[in-house]
Amino acid sequence: MLLNSAKSSSEEEMNEEKVFEPKIIAFCCNWCSYAGADLAGGMRLKYAPNVLPIRLMCSGRISPHFILKAFQKGADGVLVTGCHIGDCHYMKGNFITAKRVAVLRDLLGFVGISPERLRLEWIAGSEGEKFARVANEFTEQIRKLGPSPVPDIPYNA
Amino acid sequence: MDYRTVPTTCVYCGCGCELVLKVLDGKLTGVLPSKTQPVSRGKLCIKGWTAHEFVESGKRLKKPLIKKGDELVEAGWEEALDAIASKLKSIKDESGADSIAVLCSAKATNEENYLLQKWSRAVVGTNNVDHCARL
Amino acid sequence: MDALRSKVEELLKSGEIAGFLGMRIVHEHPYPYLFTDKESVLLSTLTIGDVRYPLAKVILDIARKYRDAKLGIMVRGCDESALFELYKNYQLDPEKVIALGVTCPAEQVEKCRCPRPNPTNIIVGEKREVKADRSNLAMIEAMGEKEKYQYWMGQLGKCMKCYGCRNICPVCFCEVCTLEHEDLVRRGEIPPEVPNFHLVRAFHMAGRCVDCGLCEEACPASIPLRTLYQKVREIVKTHFDYLPGEDRESVPPFQLLGDGSFEISEK
Numbered sequence: 001m002l003l004n005s006a007k008s009s010s011e012e013e014m015n016e017e018k019v020f021e022p023k024i025i026a027f028c029c030n031w032c033s034y035a036g037a038d039l040a041g042g043m044r045l046k047y048a049p050n051v052l053p054i055r056l057m058c059s060g061r062i063s064p065h066f067i068l069k070a071f072q073k074g075a076d077g078v079l080v081t082g083c084h085i086g087d088c089h090y091m092k093g094n095f096i097t098a099k100r101v102a103v104l105r106d107l108l109g110f111v112g113i114s115p116e117r118l119r120l121e122w123i124a125g126s127e128g129e130k131f132a133r134v135a136n137e138f139t140e141q142i143r144k145l146g147p148s149p150v151p152d153i154p155y156n157a
Numbered sequence: 158m159d160y161r162t163v164p165t166t167c168v169y170c171g172c173g174c175e176l177v178l179k180v181l182d183g184k185l186t187g188v189l190p191s192k193t194q195p196v197s198r199g200k201l202c203i204k205g206w207t208a209h210e211f212v213e214s215g216k217r218l219k220k221p222l223i224k225k226g227d228e229l230v231e232a233g234w235e236e237a238l239d240a241i242a243s244k245l246k247s248i249k250d251e252s253g254a255d256s257i258a259v260l261c262s263a264k265a266t267n268e269e270n271y272l273l274q275k276w277s278r279a280v281v282g283t284n285n286v287d288h289c290a291r292l
Numbered sequence: 293m294d295a296l297r298s299k300v301e302e303l304l305k306s307g308e309i310a311g312f313l314g315m316r317i318v319h320e321h322p323y324p325y326l327f328t329d330k331e332s333v334l335l336s337t338l339t340i341g342d343v344r345y346p347l348a349k350v351i352l353d354i355a356r357k358y359r360d361a362k363l364g365i366m367v368r369g370c371d372e373s374a375l376f377e378l379y380k381n382y383q384l385d386p387e388k389v390i391a392l393g394v395t396c397p398a399e400q401v402e403k404c405r406c407p408r409p410n411p412t413n414i415i416v417g418e419k420r421e422v423k424a425d426r427s428n429l430a431m432i433e434a435m436g437e438k439e440k441y442q443y444w445m446g447q448l449g450k451c452m453k454c455y456g457c458r459n460i461c462p463v464c465f466c467e468v469c470t471l472e473h474e475d476l477v478r479r480g481e482i483p484p485e486v487p488n489f490h491l492v493r494a495f496h497m498a499g500r501c502v503d504c505g506l507c508e509e510a511c512p513a514s515i516p517l518r519t520l521y522q523k524v525r526e527i528v529k530t531h532f533d534y535l536p537g538e539d540r541e542s543v544p545p546f547q548l549l550g551d552g553s554f555e556i557s558e559k
Contacts, residue, residue, distance in 0.1 A: 065492055189345060202452065
């Protein structure tokens with residue numbers, strides 16, 4: 001009994017040094033990037049389970065509110081994906097996404113939240129492999145960066 | 158077209174910040190903080206910024222309402238005042254003057270609040286008078 | 293000042309404008325006031341005032357009700373920059389506004405350090421020059437990431453959600469504000485969601501903020517808002533080569549849906 005309990009306590013110790021699992025929110029546009037993500041699933045590609053997709057009709061729908069709210073609620077990283085430039089289903093939605101993300105990255109950097117936590121990728125409906133690759137890369141990148149500083153604030157409920 | 162700005166004191170807390178009311182054709186449209194007043198110096202709290210809203214609010218009563226049965230029915234001033242006086246008198250006779258309490262309001266002027274507490278003490282005979290800002 | 297007074301009288305008497313928005317002294321304090329033809333006597337109190345009220349915001353009130361009336365307005369450099377942005381956002385009709393420029397006294401210019409102290413049509417005052425001062429931004433940029441974060445959380449944590457910065461901002465014109473939306477900003481918390489609330493406001497200032505500094509003057513908690521919005525101005529200038537309020541013609545980047553001028557890299 002004693003031996004068993006000693007073994008389980010050391011196992012517990014090992015488990016307590018858990019690897020940091022980042023929480024990543026991926027905003028995907030319905031027509032290209034969500035289809036790409038779907039294809040990644042269809043092709044049975046393994047990618048990090050840390051990435052949680054949220055589907056919107058167009059990447060241009062992504063208000064900076066959503067991105068900032070994701071960070072506020074504890075996301076360690078935000079991935080914004082959309083159709084390639086020139087291929088937007090609604091013609092020009094992704095242009096405004098690019099502008100917004102460019103400004104938001106610099107703004108986050110100024111406030112002390114690493115701009116690398118926000119990433120913009122253009123993923124077409126046929127690029128399932130790209131989605132899986134980006135998801136894995138981004139997860140590792142955020143893992144290295146560490147948890148987001150935002151939830152550490154005592155003010156946030 | 159008549160647009161004027163009217164400086165006045167905020168009705169809420171005891172700080173006494175000055176508000177500059179924006180009045181367009183006799184209707185309040187908004188508020189600006191007074192930049193030259195030594196207390197507020199151009200800053201206001203949320204209550205000051207929205208202090209003008211209750212004046213033009215659609216929720217304000219336009220006529221006295223008396224509860225008849227389950228409904229609130231519009232009544233004239235004489236009827237309403239008679240109802241209040243008789244009810245208060247009967248409560249005072251039954252349970253004594255101290256069973257009546259009076260609550261004043263920050264949205265009324267200081268003079269009105271003074272009158273109300275004087276009336277409660279002298280006429281009704283109760284000391285149970287308070288103000289929402291504990292004045 | 294007499295030059296301004298006579299010009300205003302001329303405009304009013306000829307019927308070209310229905311009213312002139314300026315300042316007048318009441319009990320020794322300056323307040324905004326709309327001078328109309330009927331009160332030509334009061335025109336003698338038309339004054340610049342050494343404190344700034346957002347006249348561009350006040351004229352919005354009037355213009356929203358009287359859409360066809362032509363109005364005159366006394367503008368400092370910052371007021372005119374705000375007017376330019378309002379024109380570009382279709383909130384005011386430039387055909388219906390006559391702006392008479394005044395320049396601030398030299399001490400005010402030194403204190404304010406606005407990017408554009410000279411209005412286009414100066415009636416009173418001399419042309420002012422101001423040296424740009426980036427020291428507040430440089431101080432923050434010199435900090436490490438963690439330090440920056442601690443600094444901003446400390447500053448933004450002082451916020452008491454009075455909405456003063458938004459209420460007094462001359463280019464904030466939305467009738468329904470997202471900062472009051474329940475789903476986007478939780479209710480009942482002081483300070484409001486840190487840093488979400490302020491970063492959202494800062495983002496909304498992208499392409500709009502004219503760096504007038506009224507927000508920082510109106511903040512009861514003395515949060516360095518102007519610094520934050522100045523950084524946003526710099527970011528927009530870097531990426532899109534656009535500075536709000538500089539002139540009447542250039543198009544704000546967020547109004548253009550798709551254009552080839554912005555380099556979008558396929559990362």
